[in-house]
Amino acid sequence: MDLQTIKVGVGKCYIIKQEGTILVDSGTPEEFNKFSEGLKDIGINPKEIKAIVITHCHWDHIGCAKKIKDMTGAKVIVQKYEKNILEKGELAMPPSVTRWGKIFAAFLNSWSKKFSIEPCEADIVLGEEDYSLEEFGIKGKIVFTPGHSPGSISVVLDSGDAFVGDMAMNGLPLTIGPNLPIFAEDMSLLKNSWTKLIDMGVKNIYPAHGKPFPVEKFKKKLVL
Numbered sequence: 706m707d708l709q710t711i712k713v714g715v716g717k718c719y720i721i722k723q724e725g726t727i728l729v730d731s732g733t734p735e736e737f738n739k740f741s742e743g744l745k746d747i748g749i750n751p752k753e754i755k756a757i758v759i760t761h762c763h764w765d766h767i768g769c770a771k772k773i774k775d776m777t778g779a780k781v782i783v784q785k786y787e788k789n790i791l792e793k794g795e796l797a798m799p800p801s802v803t804r805w806g807k808i809f810a811a812f813l814n815s816w817s818k819k820f821s822i823e824p825c826e827a828d829i830v831l832g833e834e835d836y837s838l839e840e841f842g843i844k845g846k847i848v849f850t851p852g853h854s855p856g857s858i859s860v861v862l863d864s865g866d867a868f869v870g871d872m873a874m875n876g877l878p879l880t881i882g883p884n885l886p887i888f889a890e891d892m893s894l895l896k897n898s899w900t901k902l903i904d905m906g907v908k909n910i911y912p913a914h915g916k917p918f919p920v921e922k923f924k925k926k927l928v929l
């Protein structure tokens with residue numbers, strides 16, 4: 706697998722290249738230049754990107770979706786429970802589940818209000834079933850993994866690499882080391898989604914915030 710990362714504001718975008726190329730998430734609003742410059746730096750032609758998988762529709766994941774879609778012509782993939790947020794360009798924030806999360810959220814809430822998110826039309830709207838990425842030249846699938854938000858999805862490659870959005874966070878200022886997210890709609894649902902991924906045999910976890918880590922390092926945090 707050829708994997709590239711572009712930091713677009715506070716969120717990370719992953720570019721997965723196998724036979725085909727896909728993008729996971731689209732970063733913070735108004736940071737599109739960081740994405741287009743990042744693409745140039747890694748030598749990827751925008752037209753190579755055939756799909757944009759939105760792991761969930763919080764503002765720091767949908768921020769540049771519309772502009773990236775226009776630039777690449779890629780199909781935007783989203784789960785049906787969050788389609789409206791994407792298509793209306795709404796500012797969605799999850800509730801905090803830790804003390805630090807509450808403090809941090811107060812800051813984020815006021816900061817993120819200054820953003821305007823461009824609405825972006827979805828091309829492929831997923832249900833709760835798995836969705837193969839074969840049509841995009843990627844050996845893997847999209848799996849429904851709700852909990853952080855109602856329509857969270859993850860990209861799980863046959864290699865065991867899993868791109869999980871905000872199902873885990875790794876590093877300051879959010880968490881110390883790989884951990885459960887400090888924001889979540891439903892923590893027990895989130896843990897069930899982790900069980901689902903672990904049962905599928907995922908090995909390496911790529912969060913949207915922080916560095917990748919082996920799932921083994923994280924299992925004890927789950928207390929399933």
Ligand SMILES: [Zn+2]
Pocket residue numbers: 761763799853871
């Ligand atoms: Zn999120």
